[in-house]
Amino acid sequence: MPHIEATPAPAVVGPATRRATRPTSKLPQSLIDSAQISAKEPFNASKHLNYQPPSKIYTMKEIGLEGQGISANAVTAPFQLFTEEAIKQMRAEIFSKPVLEECQYMSDFVKNTIRGMGPARAPFICDAWHSPEVLSKISEVAGIDLIPVMDYEIAAINISINDETVTIMDNKSDDDLPAFAWHRDSYPFVCVTMLSDCTGMTGGETALKTASGDVMKVRGPAMGTAVVMQRRYIEHQALKAVGGRERISMVTSFRARSPLVRDETVLTGVRPISNLSELYTQYTEYRLEVLEERIRDRLKQERKRDQAKRPFDIDDVKGFLTEQIQFLESMVEELVE
Numbered sequence: 001m002p003h004i005e006a007t008p009a010p011a012v013v014g015p016a017t018r019r020a021t022r023p024t025s026k027l028p029q030s031l032i033d034s035a036q037i038s039a040k041e042p043f044n045a046s047k048h049l050n051y052q053p054p055s056k057i058y059t060m061k062e063i064g065l066e067g068q069g070i071s072a073n074a075v076t077a078p079f080q081l082f083t084e085e086a087i088k089q090m091r092a093e094i095f096s097k098p099v100l101e102e103c104q105y106m107s108d109f110v111k112n113t114i115r116g117m118g119p120a121r122a123p124f125i126c127d128a129w130h131s132p133e134v135l136s137k138i139s140e141v142a143g144i145d146l147i148p149v150m151d152y153e154i155a156a157i158n159i160s161i162n163d164e165t166v167t168i169m170d171n172k173s174d175d176d177l178p179a180f181a182w183h184r185d186s187y188p189f190v191c192v193t194m195l196s197d198c199t200g201m202t203g204g205e206t207a208l209k210t211a212s213g214d215v216m217k218v219r220g221p222a223m224g225t226a227v228v229m230q231r232r233y234i235e236h237q238a239l240k241a242v243g244g245r246e247r248i249s250m251v252t253s254f255r256a257r258s259p260l261v262r263d264e265t266v267l268t269g270v271r272p273i274s275n276l277s278e279l280y281t282q283y284t285e286y287r288l289e290v291l292e293e294r295i296r297d298r299l300k301q302e303r304k305r306d307q308a309k310r311p312f313d314i315d316d317v318k319g320f321l322t323e324q325i326q327f328l329e330s331m332v333e334e335l336v337e
Contacts, residue, residue, distance in 0.1 A: 027161065031246065032095045035094065043127040049083070050080050050083045050086075054076040055077045058073075058076070058218075059072050063208060064210045064211025065210075065233065070144055073228075075230065078219055078225040079226060080225050081224065081226040082193065084224060086124075087224055091195055093124055094114060094125075094248075098121045099121050115152070116274060116279070117154070118278075126151060129154045138228060139257075142228050145257040147255065149265065149286065152278055152279050152283075155250045155251070157195075157250055182209065184231065186265060187231075187232055187254065189228060189255075190251050190254065192206075193221065193224075193225070194221040194222055194247075202241070203239050203241045204238070205218060205239045209235040232264065259291075259297070267336075283331075284331070291324060291327060
């Protein structure tokens with residue numbers, strides 16, 4: 001079996017290392033009240049999944065990045081993913097008291113975000129993203145079998161509000177103004193799902209930078225629709241939205257299911273807006289599980305080689321061990337106090 005590719009990952013650029021704090025602006029009580037529902041229910045794919053394939057999937061080759069990343073697919077056009085009832089259940093969990101008290105953060109580049117809800121506080125959301133039916137659709141459009149990176153990275157919620165009490169959404173007339181600087185994300189793939197009614201809203205696209213330096217815009221999703229993008233390897237920025245009272249998006253991060261696919265995850269962009277104890281615990285657990293599976297796979301190969309009386313390949317084994325050393329060294333670099 002060939003070595004696991006271990007090319008250097010692109011650096012995260014932009015304001016990724018700025019300090020995060022609890023939000024200073026309170027969310028409108030009307031937003032919280034409107035999210036409440038009379039009956040919460042478990043996720044049911046037959047009821048809550050409403051998948052319709054994207055009209056277009058852009059490839060890495062089309063944007064001049066062929067050979068980079070972990071899949072040939074770069075980004076999808078918006079596609080329908082969840083039903084309206086599913087969005088209601090998700091919003092009820094997001095704006096619940098435990099989540100608002102324990103999971104809100106802000107930084108210089110994110111005015112109000114909710115992260116690390118976990119299965120205890122957001123069982124419907126976590127079950128949805130662990131659902132085999134949902135994962136099969138996300139993997140289908142991504143072009144590679146994916147799973148959530150870890151529970152902490154299920155459903156990071158970015159909230160923009162425009163009303164009399166909280167003004168976060170930019171109302172300038174230039175819809176090409178960036179909401180964030182050019183950057184790359186921490187994880188291989190993300191799925192961005194819209195949880196707001198975007199009627200009357202303009203802008204909000206994702207701008208991608210191609211290898212030639214040209215900028216390509218991908219239309220923003222509408223309520224219940226999603227965009228899947230290989231954002232670890234593509235330099236991008238979100239463009240500001242104009243109009244509408246709210247813009248609430250849900251970002252779930254994914255990695256390859258196979259432990260043999262290279263994992264170049266970094267925590268630079270998420271470290272400042274996370275509970276580090278929870279983040280580091282789950283990061284360490286999944287990375288050690290990947291390492292364990294790689295070693296088990298290699299051990300099986302060595303046993304089969306020995307049983308077949310084939311000679312020991314020093315260079316091949318040393319190459320495998322070197323890659324795992326690099327894998328561990330990258331972990332050491334990410335666990336910053």
